[in-house]
Amino acid sequence: MVNKEILLVRDNGPLRGEVSISGAKNSALPILAASILATEEVILDEVPKLKDIEVMVEILRSLNAKVEYISDTSLKIDASKVDKYETPFELMDKMRASFIVMGPLLARFGHAITKAPGGCNIGKRPIDLHLKGFESLGANTTMNHEEISSLAKCGLKGDVIYLDFPSVGATENIMMAACLAEGETVIENAAKEPEIVDLASFLSKMGADIIGAGTSNIIIKGVEKLKGTRHTIVPDRIEAATYMLAAAITKGDILVKNVIGSHIRPVIAKLIEMGTHVEEIDDEDMIRVRTDKRLKPTTIKTLPYPGFPTDVQSQFMALMTVCNGESSVVETVFENRFMHVDELKKMGAVIVTEGNRAAIVGVDKLHGAEVKATDLRAGAALILAGLVAEGETMISDIYHIDRGYSDLIKKFTNLGAKIERKQVI
C-alpha cells in the first residue's frame, strides 16, 4: 500500500487579507547553479522553500559544494572545493531545470557531463539551443544514450549566438558559460524575462561583465574569475499572479506584498479589462486586487516576456471557467500545455480545445471533483477552481505543486481558504 498526499479544497467565500510573495523559483534555480562559478563564498537571500530548490542543493552538494542554510530562506554556498563536472543522473531526472548546471560546469572545468532532461507533461522541451550555444563557444558535444558530454578542449571562446527562439534556459546556460570564456559573446534574440535580469545582476556582482540583460541582445565579456557576493532573489511573479487570481476568482480582496508590478503587466492589464480593481502601491512593492462581481470574459495568448506568461495560462483559464461569457486562450510557448483542461472539465467547466487554442464558456458554478495536478501550474489552476467549486475538490499528484509554491497551505489559509493536505492510502 502506498501513502499518497492529496489536497482538499472547499469553497469558503471571498479570500481576504495579505500575502507575501517568496523569491522566484525560476531565478533561484539558475542563480544557485551560477554559484558554481565563484571560488569564494556566496550568500543568497529570499530563496524559496521548494522541492526544486532542494534538488538543486543536492546537485551542488554532489559536486562537492558546501551548501548551508543560515536562515529559513538564506543559503551560504562555498563552491571553492567543487571538483566534479559530472552530475548524478538520478538527480537530473528529478527536475528538468537541473540542466542549467551545464553552462557553469563547462565554464569552470571546460567539460560537463550530464543527462539529457526528458520531455515533461507540458511538451517535448528539447535542449538543442543550449547545445548550439555551447558548440559556438567551442565545446564539442557528444551524446551516448542518455549521457551528454560537452568538452571544450581549448577552452571556451566568445562568439555571436543567435537563438531561433528566445529560450529562457538556453539564454541562462549560454550567459553563464560565456562569463569565463575568452573574449566577447553576443546572444542575439535572447530571452528577456526578469529572471534573466536577476541572474545577470548576480553574475555582475560576482565580477562578470554583462550588458543588455532584459533586452534581445546580451553582451558578455569573459573575465578571469568570479568572486563571492550576497544577493536577494527577485520576487516570484508567477506566485504573485496566482494569488492575484485567487482574489479575482473568489470575488475577494487581497493585498499581495513583495511583488514587482512591471514584471506582470499583462496579468494586471487582463484583470483590469475583466473588471477587477487592481491598485499598484509601487513604492512599497504591493498590489491590491479586489472585486465583488462576476468578471467579463477575455482572450489571452501566451508569449515570451514581456508577453502573457505561459506559467499563468492554466490559472487564468481557471478564472475564465466562471466568467460571464466566452473566453479564449492561445498557447504559443509550449506544445502541450492544456493538460488542466480535462481536469477542469471534471469540475463542470465548459472548454473546447483545438490544437493550441481553447474556448472557455463561463458557467455559474463549478462543482468539486477528484482531479489530478498534471503539472505545477495545472495544480495551481485546480486549487483556484476548488476555491469556488461547490463541495469538495480532491487534488492528487500534488508533488508537482510542491515544486513551485512556498508555504502554500499557510498562505491560502491566512487568506481564509479552506485547504488542507491529507494522507490517503
Ligand SMILES: CC(=O)N[C@H]1[C@@H](OP(=O)(O)OP(=O)(O)OC[C@H]2O[C@@H](n3ccc(=O)[nH]c3=O)[C@H](O)[C@@H]2O)O[C@H](CO)[C@@H](O)[C@@H]1O
Ligand atoms: C526553470 C525555469 O526557468 N523554467 C521556466 C523556463 O523554462 P525553459 O527554460 O525550459 O523554457 P524555454 O524558454 O527554454 O522554452 C520555451 C520554448 O522553447 C523551446 N526550446 C527551448 C530550448 C531549446 O533548446 N529548444 C527549444 O525548442 C521549448 O520546447 C519551449 O517550447 O521558461 C519557460 C518559458 O517562460 C517557463 O515556462 C518555465 O517556468
Ligand SMILES: C=C(OP(=O)(O)O)C(=O)O
Ligand atoms: C514550467 C515550469 O517550470 P519548469 O521549467 O521548472 O518545469 C513552471 O514553473 O511553470
